[in-house]
Amino acid sequence: MYAKDGENYFIVDAHVALWDARPSNQLNIHGKQFIDCFYDYHRNLSPEAELWPYEDFLYYGGRRLMKDLFDDGHVDHAIFQPAHLGAFFDSGFGQAEEAFALAQQHPDRLTYNHCWDPRLEQKGIEQLRRDAARFGLKGAKLYTAEWHGDSRGYKLDDTWSYRYLEAAQELGIKNIHIHKGPTIRPLDRDAFDVADVDKAASDFPELNFVVEHCGLPRLEDFCWIATQEPNVHAGLAVAMPFIHRRPRYFAQILGELLFWLDENRIQFSSDYALWTPRWLIEKFVDFQIPEDMQGEYPPITVEQKKKILGLNAAALYDIPVPAELALAQPAGV
Amino acid sequence: MAAHAPAREKRATTLEERARQALAEVLDPELDEPITDLGFVRSVEADGDHRLTVHLRLPTSFCAPNFAYLMASDAKDVLTALPGVGTVTVLLDDHHDSDLINRGLAADAGYRGTFGAEADNDLEELRLIFRRKAHAAAMERALTALLRQDASLTEERLHGIVLGDLPSTEATRALLQRREALGLGTSPSDPVMVDDHGLPYQAGEIPLRLRFARSVRLSIDGNAHFCRALLRTRYPDAAQDQSPRQEDSTLITPEKEHTP
Secondary structure, eight states, rough: OOTTTTEEEEOEEEEEOOOBGGGGGGGGGEEEEEEEEEHHHHHSSOOOOGGGHHHHHBBBBHEEEEEEIIIIOEEEEEEHHHHHHHHOOOOOOOOOOHHHHHHHTTTTTTTEEEEEEGGHHEEEEEEHHHHHHHOOSSSEEEEOOOOBBTTTOOOOOOOHHHHHHHHHHHHHHHHEEEOOOSOSTTTOTTTTTTTHHHHHHHHHSSSEEEEEEGGGGOOOHHHHHHOTTTTTTOOTTTTHHHHHHHHHHHHHHHHHHHHHHHHGGEEOOOOOOOOOOHHHHHHHHHOOOOOEEEEEEEEHHHHHOOOOOOOHHHHHHHOOOGGSOOSSSSSOO | OOOOOOOSSSSSOHHHHHHHHHHTTTTTTTEEEHHHTOOOOEEEOTTSOOOOOEOOSSSOOTTTTHHHHHHHHHHHHHHHHHHOOOOOEEEEESSHHHHHHHHHTTTTOOHHHGGGGOOOOOOOOOOHHHHHHHHHHHHHHHHHHHOOOOOOOOGGGGGOOOOGGSSSSSHHHHHHHHHHTTTTOOTTTTTTSSSSSSOOOOGGGHHHHHHHHHHHHHHHHHHHHHHHHHHHHHHHGGGGGGOOOOGGGGGOSSSSSOOO
């Protein structure tokens, strides 16, 4: 919980990771390239006081995660969204076992989402059924630019993607977090395009589709589909830290999201450990659309901030919210 | 490729200078800017036998390989077309597909020859999509400037605005170039607010369409700024090679925003 100026905010960090990118876990040069790319994002957008040494960034472990999120970070509940990246890292990038064990120790604090790859076809669906039972899955994270054999990406409207979504629906995995990356098959197309999400969202109206980093770098394509599909949501991973270095850009992203979607379909996340939640939450609570932009974008209300910071994600994941932190009008779906 | 980079007045004399001028015609399709302004040209070297070697660099190892290939192969094309040039070697540095792309460029293998089973057809549709986005953004910039200038003008009334009504500014010139790149009309009597095919919108849908064009423009501006900044984080010496973006709505700011 975060309290400021007499207001109390229930915080759900809807996208966190426990990764291991140490050289001992890197399978090839791409493992290093991947974590170096993350580290450049971290260095580029963090305030100076929040910068981590490279060694810490490679691997930080569960204790540090608990401290950064819950002791220091104001977070009430966080959701693991693991990217497997099995072509780059020996035991995967997201550490499934370690994260799940942590979630079991702290069920009131942590939710573990798992991932799947539709290119594993039937074998993968059987694994998904076992995973759903073992992890008690309410959500899944899909990285569409995952490399697999000689394929380096898939779409959400591929035949096998649909079979997995059908299985997810049947298994009660209702929150599908989509993380678009730079590769897709065929490479003829724009890998960041979200037309496949549009199609899946129409065909699976019972599922929620949370598009991570709100479609960036294609904010416009995302907004266009989200305005038409009521079960498409915006995850603020990667968008949040612009609040520090580029507050006017952040204001415009948020202004567009509030215009095209609505305040019930936007979720805060730090994308930990790309960034830590404390400074993001504090800056967001203090944030306002700059005055000279308020003709274009209306000011953001305290109620909107409460929804974005936690109440929306809590509604999707049935996370109990203490009565004194809830709104008179319930948030979310 | 669309040849709408700002005209370089300076007369190039050496092969290296001519090569740099030619590279200024190569655009990053996503950011709608010359690769030279973005700092993506790492080095240009001409030797005594008129052989050219050009190294390109990008903000991350994981920039989309299809766009990376487009820029690198466009660079090779404009350099090969220079009169009096010998062998041209274009190398993309530090990318996850560097080996693949550099081999394909050396062999002039084309897109399908470079990417094999990952390539279905070609990248022309991808190029077209981004030319259309660039046009939408340029249209929004020109019209928003007009709306700011004339308080009596409403969004609905943009329906009647034709190219001849636009002031002679950089934004208008940029719009005309992007229309040309798409084969859309550029006569003074042509309507400004048109769709991807040059057809005017109904008056009633203009506010929403303008709004959408604004989100396209915001995306491109935001990405351009972030890509520039990431390139400087990755290669600190890139700062000296970058030119500021001509129009960046995300930076109209009284106070200077932080730069890393």
